[in-house]
Amino acid sequence: MERLGIEYIFGMPGAHILPVYDSLYDSNIKSVLVKHEQGAAFMAGGYARASGKISACITTAGPGATNLVTGIANAYADKQPILIITGETSTYIFGKGGLQESSGEGGSIDQTDLFKGITRYSKIVERTDYLAHVLNQAAKILLSANSGPVLLSFPYNVQKELVDASLLDSINTGIKHHPLQQRSLPVDALTQLIIDAQHPVIIAGYGCIKSGAQEVVTQLSEAMGIPVTTSLKGKGIIGDGTALSLGCLGVTSNGDAYQYIIEHADLIIFLGAGFNERTSYLWDAKLLANKKVAQIDHDAEQLEKVFKADVAIHGDIRHALSEVLEKIADSTAGRKNLAKFNLHTEALKSKASDKNPDDPQSKFALVKNFYAKLEANFPENAMIFDDNIIFAQSYFNVSSGNRYFPNSGISSLGHAIPAAIGARIFAQKPTFAILGDGGFQMCCMEIMTAVNYGIPLNIVVFNNATMSLIRKNQVQLYNNRFIDCDFVNPDFHYLALSFGIRHKKIVTDADLDDLFANSDLTGSINLIEIMIDKDAFPNYRSGR
Ligand SMILES: Cc1ncc(C[n+]2csc(CCOP(=O)(O)OP(=O)(O)O)c2C)c(N)n1
Numbered sequence: 446m447e448r449l450g451i452e453y454i455f456g457m458p459g460a461h462i463l464p465v466y467d468s469l470y471d472s473n474i475k476s477v478l479v480k481h482e483q484g485a486a487f488m489a490g491g492y493a494r495a496s497g498k499i500s501a502c503i504t505t506a507g508p509g510a511t512n513l514v515t516g517i518a519n520a521y522a523d524k525q526p527i528l529i530i531t532g533e534t535s536t537y538i539f540g541k542g543g544l545q546e547s548s549g550e551g552g553s554i555d556q557t558d559l560f561k562g563i564t565r566y567s568k569i570v571e572r573t574d575y576l577a578h579v580l581n582q583a584a585k586i587l588l589s590a591n592s593g594p595v596l597l598s599f600p601y602n603v604q605k606e607l608v609d610a611s612l613l614d615s616i617n618t619g620i621k622h623h624p625l626q627q628r629s630l631p632v633d634a635l636t637q638l639i640i641d642a643q644h645p646v647i648i649a650g651y652g653c654i655k656s657g658a659q660e661v662v663t664q665l666s667e668a669m670g671i672p673v674t675t676s677l678k679g680k681g682i683i684g685d686g687t688a689l690s691l692g693c694l695g696v697t698s699n700g701d702a703y704q705y706i707i708e709h710a711d712l713i714i715f716l717g718a719g720f721n722e723r724t725s726y727l728w729d730a731k732l733l734a735n736k737k738v739a740q741i742d743h744d745a746e747q748l749e750k751v752f753k754a755d756v757a758i759h760g761d762i763r764h765a766l767s768e769v770l771e772k773i774a775d776s777t778a779g780r781k782n783l784a785k786f787n788l789h790t791e792a793l794k795s796k797a798s799d800k801n802p803d804d805p806q807s808k809f810a811l812v813k814n815f816y817a818k819l820e821a822n823f824p825e826n827a828m829i830f831d832d833n834i835i836f837a838q839s840y841f842n843v844s845s846g847n848r849y850f851p852n853s854g855i856s857s858l859g860h861a862i863p864a865a866i867g868a869r870i871f872a873q874k875p876t877f878a879i880l881g882d883g884g885f886q887m888c889c890m891e892i893m894t895a896v897n898y899g900i901p902l903n904i905v906v907f908n909n910a911t912m913s914l915i916r917k918n919q920v921q922l923y924n925n926r927f928i929d930c931d932f933v934n935p936d937f938h939y940l941a942l943s944f945g946i947r948h949k950k951i952v953t954d955a956d957l958d959d960l961f962a963n964s965d966l967t968g969s970i971n972l973i974e975i976m977i978d979k980d981a982f983p984n985y986r987s988g989r
């Protein structure tokens with residue numbers, strides 16, 4: 446782990462993994478004790494997402510490992526490099542019914558099998574004679590461009606075996622494998638498509654962030670006058686609200702980008718964007734109908750996965766776009782005529798200014814104002830983990846200087862708080878975890894992990910005493926037959942007091958002014974409770 450550059454490991458000990466913990470005692474790797482192993486997996490995910498580095502989790506056999514499952518599944522879907530170390534009963538008692546045995550023998554649970562579908566490599570290391578091979582496999586996957594979680598489970602007796610440390614020298618722990626080092630990518634056809642198009646639109650996704658292509662996307666957009674919309678995970682690739690930004694594309698967004706694409710676009714350029722269910726409005730055929738389609742992705746699996754492209758390039762986005770820019774500079778092509786785009790944005794501005802005060806959206810005025818103040822007070826250098834995602838798509842203009850981390854992966858509740866803690870451990874930046882009260886109660890115990898290690902954090906919880914996404918569906922699709930959506934909240938004031946953190950209840954705009962003027966949002970732990978109406982639903986209709 447040290448050779449892989451792992452600095453932190455998140456987890457909880459148990460007797461079966463104590464030999465590994467004991468060696469952590471003398472190591473440079475810092476262990477972080479969590480409250481629940483799911484939190485460890487989400488923290489490792491948050492750390493990996495913020496840092497781009499390999500992170501790690503450690504648990505005991507049986508329940509310690511099974512508690513990781515949702516967080517690791519999330520990391521798998523997000524292709525995050527996480528090394529998981531778990532304990533196991535000694536091999537010589539396999540199949541006899543050892544405490545917490547998970548070898549799969551004698552009717553015990555099979556941990557390796559359980560993790561097969563959510564890891565890139567999952568191995569119970571029963572002997573040390575093949576350790577070099579196993580570690581090499583693990584390192585190779587963790588360092589690859591399309592990585593994912595790797596599980597190594599060590600039986601207790603194997604943990605105590607001595608091995609020659611020189612075997613580490615045979616393991617490649619240094620080189621990041623980029624399979625995409627083509628000296629010249631096939632970008633001529635793409636350049637020509639861009640030159641020929643009248644109203645091209647870029648759909649930029651998380652792949653742009655992964656390959657550090659934000660700057661070059663902005664350069665291309667500005668040089669040619671190409672409007673940019675992003676997937677939710679790509680929010681902030683070009684600053685929301687900047688001249689050529691079309692905002693977010695997706696079923697839970699305000700729909701502006703969708704409208705522009707349908708009415709005007711003649712070329713769609715996908716850059717590291719997967720076009721999943723939400724981004725594509727359930728693969729709405731109108732979005733791509735009668736348009737040329739181009740795509741660059743570093744992940745071959747994404748190429749033409751859900752559409753046919755006129756040009757599809759497997760390659761590094763930054764590298765490919767730099768080549769496109771050079772070729773365009775050598776050509777006589779000029780900027781696009783942006784008259785239609787300008788009309789579109791003007792129309793939006795006037796639509797926004799005649800908003801009817803009875804509009805259901807005005808019920809979210811407090812939320813909208815919160816996001817406006819967040820943006821104004823933290824224009825750069827903040828990290829925002831968001832499990833709600835619906836409000837941010839409409840109300841939060843993410844500047845390119847901030848990092849916005851919407852709940853992604855398998856969209857699991859219980860993610861924002863631990864993930865934000867993991868990220869804050871990596872970067873000393875103001876950090877926000879934004880989530881609903883339902884999701885809050887799935888992970889609020891991890892606030893004590895932040896308290897335990899003195900990790901500053903702002904937890905923003907929308908208090909509507911319901912799971913409003915469920916309630917909304919029951920209004921829209923199930924004839925107001927409310928079942929299992931409403932609930933009673935704890936008293937957040939006393940909860941915060943008992944945790945030893947600060948609490949601020951937001952009922953009015955004046956409370957928001959006070960929050961941003963007088964609270965320490967960079968160096969302390971704050972629980973910010975924003976009151977919202979349980980019957981005010983975001984302005985979109987669910988497909989199911
Ligand atoms: C682990 C998990 N369980 C269930 C769901 C399904 N789900 C999606 S949104 C939601 C309601 C969330 O309620 P809350 O956190 O209060 O947010 P609100 O919708 O009220 O803003 C549920 C249960 C999920 N995404 N993840």
Ligand SMILES: [Mg+2]
Nearest residue numbers: 881882883911
């Ligand atoms: Mg709620």
